Amino acid sequence: MSSTGTPDPGNAWLSDVELLELRRRMPILYVEAVPVRVDPLGIVTQVGVLLRASVTGEMTRTLVSGRVLYGETVREALFRHLEKDLGPMAFPQLPASPVPFTVAEYFPMPGISPYTDDRQHAVSLAYVVPITGTCEPRQDALEITWMTPEEATSYIVADEMEGGRATLMRAALAHVGVLP
Template structure:
């Protein structure tokens, strides 16, 4: 039984990852960072401004789950990578996704599209309590109200169906 994550030797080369993406779905996590008040009500939703190969867009925290990595560890790693080490995410010991998003390389199969691959993503809402500072390819983190997060113009800035995922997360929270 694996008692810890052994991800250091689990990275694939670009060629190996491209070959895997051509043959099988890849497991991802998506996370909607939120701020909650003392009653547990969502007061703000955090959206990244991210630079990718496809341009600049608003985005959720997202990334691959590595070989021998638990889902909780992947969530912590990607939240740390995108929001900084002082974000202080509150993730239960056994996190439960609010939905499973299936990204296809062909648009229109589901609301989710990733031209690189077929990916399956477990989507979570994660309260964060600390100071967040965007890291790596995250250029900015903007906190908005749940009502502002439903703005069609803002949702249109999100690629690959992440706007749909954000709406599903807000609905899951009763917002």
């Protein structure tokens, strides 16, 4: 980005205006991660849920997520967003295969899928990612709360999640065999 706010043409980032225009014209590719802690047998014992403040100041719970940049592999995007949201000492254990446990389609119109995003039509590749290090949330994540699978899928937590992410978390826990 130059000092005048003009995007660098060699850069993968989009200006706010460019992103807004693209969001109105085509789906955007995202990655999402459900951070987990596992026991020595690989069984999920805890689920990490992020706390964020919305643009209106409302506190919401969410998962790690973000766009895949032009020229970036899915694996690179997943790692970048995990580090961005959880900090550089989180030490995520990326899956050996880039195949997601599900593909979530977010629509600006409710009722098409369980997932909604008022800003856009987005397609998200979703992963369960074990975390072995210490998490220090950064960027717009205020904190990460580690919960048991039962706590993470409770109605209280589901009510704090937006856009169908409670449904996505339940699908993640079902995928790894610990859905309460």
